[in-house]
Amino acid sequence: MIDEKRIADFFAELVSIDSPSLEEREMADTLKIKFAEIGVTFTEDHTQEQTGSNAGNLFARIPGSLAGAPVLFAAHMDTVEPAKGKKAVSHEDGTVTSDGTTVLGADDLAGVTVIYEAVRHLIETKTPHRPIEILISVGEELYCKGANAFDYSQVQAKEAYVLDLSGAIGAAAYAAPTLVSFAAKIQGKAAHAGFHPEDGINSIQRPPTQSHSFRRATWMKAPLPTSEKSAAAPVPTSFRKAA
Numbered sequence: 001m002i003d004e005k006r007i008a009d010f011f012a013e014l015v016s017i018d019s020p021s022l023e024e025r026e027m028a029d030t031l032k033i034k035f036a037e038i039g040v041t042f043t044e045d046h047t048q049e050q051t052g053s054n055a056g057n058l059f060a061r062i063p064g065s066l067a068g069a070p071v072l073f074a075a076h077m078d079t080v081e082p083a084k085g086k087k088a089v090s091h092e093d094g095t096v097t098s099d100g101t102t103v104l105g106a107d108d109l110a111g112v113t114v115i116y117e118a119v120r121h122l123i124e125t126k127t128p129h130r131p132i133e134i135l136i137s138v139g140e141e142l143y144c145k146g147a148n149a150f151d152y153s154q155v156q157a158k159e160a161y162v163l164d165l166s167g168a169i170g171a172a173a174y175a176a177p178t179l180v181s182f183a184a185k186i187q188g189k190a191a192h193a194g195f196h197p198e199d200g201i202n203s204i205q206r207p208p209t210q211s212h213s214f215r216r217a218t219w220m221k222a223p224l225p226t227s228e229k230s231a232a233a234p235v236p237t238s239f240r241k242a243a
Contacts, residue, residue: 012088020083028055047149064131072157075111076140111163
């Protein structure tokens with residue numbers, strides 16, 4: 001049986017740790033200790049120079065008792081602001097919120113908690129499983145700084161689950177909106193307002209009138225399913241595991 005109280009207590013402990021983006025040192029140290037207590041050793045990389053964080057990404061590999069390729073579970077340890085002095089407040093209806101002065105940090109400490117409890121349950125119950133890899137990154141809330149700096153040559157898994165999405169239990173998403181930032185320099189063209197106004201180019205008015213010309217589809221395309229069953233199906237933004 002999954003120990004719900006243990007889950008709630010572990011989550012509350014993580015929430016109590018300040019871990020805003022790029023200030024994840026205490027969280028990283030705590031996770032290394034907690035996972036080590038259940039027999040999982042994290043390796044911390046040295047990506048601080050690239051990310052600007054005071055901690056590195058955490059990666060671990062757990063041998064499996066079943067044949068098959070490893071499966072990767074990922075989450076991130078940083079939270080958005082305001083994140084200093086967070087507290088998990090449990091309510092009678094079973095919900096958990098912050099005290100209203102900060103964020104709760106469920107994004108993504110809930111994901112970290114799920115990975116921890118699932119792995120602990122497998123170890124304690126000696127449940128057979130494939131090899132497992134775990135990646136917990138820093139700076140995710142700042143355009144995935146930690147994930148972008150991580151050396152993926154360490155990863156053997158070809159199948160991964162990122163636990164960083166709200167929704168119904170059993171649901172998952174493999175396509176989602178993204179964000180693209182860019183800088184543009186607009187050069188206008190001077191013209192005499194009385195003689196040849198039509199030759200001028202207004203650099204202030206031009207960007208809004210030209211914004212339609214950007215082709216979003218050329219920036220990023222989500223990969224289509226490759227299985228025979230799903231190849232002909234439209235790509236949904238989420239799906240529910242069949243009962």
